[in-house]
Amino acid sequence: MQIHRALLAGGLFILSAAESYDTYKDHATSTADVLIKKYYDDSDGQFAHLWWNSAITFSALVDLSALVDSKNVANHDIYSLLENVYAKHTPPDSVSNENFINPYYDDEGWWALTWIAAYDLTQEKKYLDIAQSIVEDIYNTGQACGGGVWWSRSHRVVATIENVILMGAAAQLSNRMANEDDVTKYKKMADASWSFLRDSGSWDPDAYTISGDIDSNTCKRTSGGDPSTYCQGILIGALLELASAHKDGGYVDLAKKVAQATMKHPLLTTKDGILQEPLGGFSNDTAQFKGIFMRYLMQLHRRAPDSSYVDFTTKNADSIWTNSRNQDGTIIVRWEGNPTNADLGDYSLEVSTSSANQCLIAAAAMAKG
């Protein structure tokens, strides 16, 4: 960790809030610069040609642009990057996955969330419109188990993740629609997703975790399946949006409990307080997960500030910077570092760098206050 102008007090280095904001903002900005220079490709508007991962990388860039209150991050125009990825996946110049539609409803949902965030940043109406059309595609493909949605277009699996994403995206739409009918329609959709998740048993009301696949015949959670950081994170985000839709309704309190449960969960957080994924060898999917939790912890802190979120986030951000950064500025998947050079699996450093960047951004946002 770089300590600028630190004050020596009682034998401890103490950073004033403004100083740590500058430090974390610099870390996040330089990491964004690495991601864009190294992985962004103009021809498809994606990072390392990855699909759902690019939605996450973009949502982080949107957060960072909002945080520094500028369309430029490290001299890259984030607004024009958004314009380009939009143009490359909509008519008339679409190169793939036209209108952000593909066979997987979780992938679609991540893009819906990113376009809503892009709309919040830029006020570009077409971004909200595309998010709405994506959510309609997810919902209209046919309901699983009354109130739930399928994981993919082949209608074989019902998983927790796409249902939590739909809950969050629908609630976000409800909170942003101009027309009262749409407000009601998306609020109902979000409520139905939450009822479905509770009834299926994927929500554990004692442990405050959400996990597992759902048997499409019995509509109940299948056995096994550890919780994951990203499901916990997206649930926090979805609960915060439901809180806005319902003028609270106890949802913020529930979001806080999900956050505490994750930060104390023996599989999701190391004994030293570093966020981790319970899964073993990492893939391009699982290496993305942790940053998603950090993004929604940042949103929770904005809504209901709590020093334990700040402690957790700064500890993780500091560990990333000290222990997990390569010479070229990319960041490995384990935020506690990899001192024994263990085999961490097969994942792109674009993915793990983008995930870590969400933690750096969260640390900057919390320091800014």
Ligand SMILES: *[C@@H]1O[C@H](CO)[C@@H](O)[C@H](O)[C@H]1NC(C)=O
């Ligand atoms: C992970 O992503 C990278 C970058 O796009 C790609 O080259 C690699 O093949 C992907 N790995 C797997 C197992 O799909």
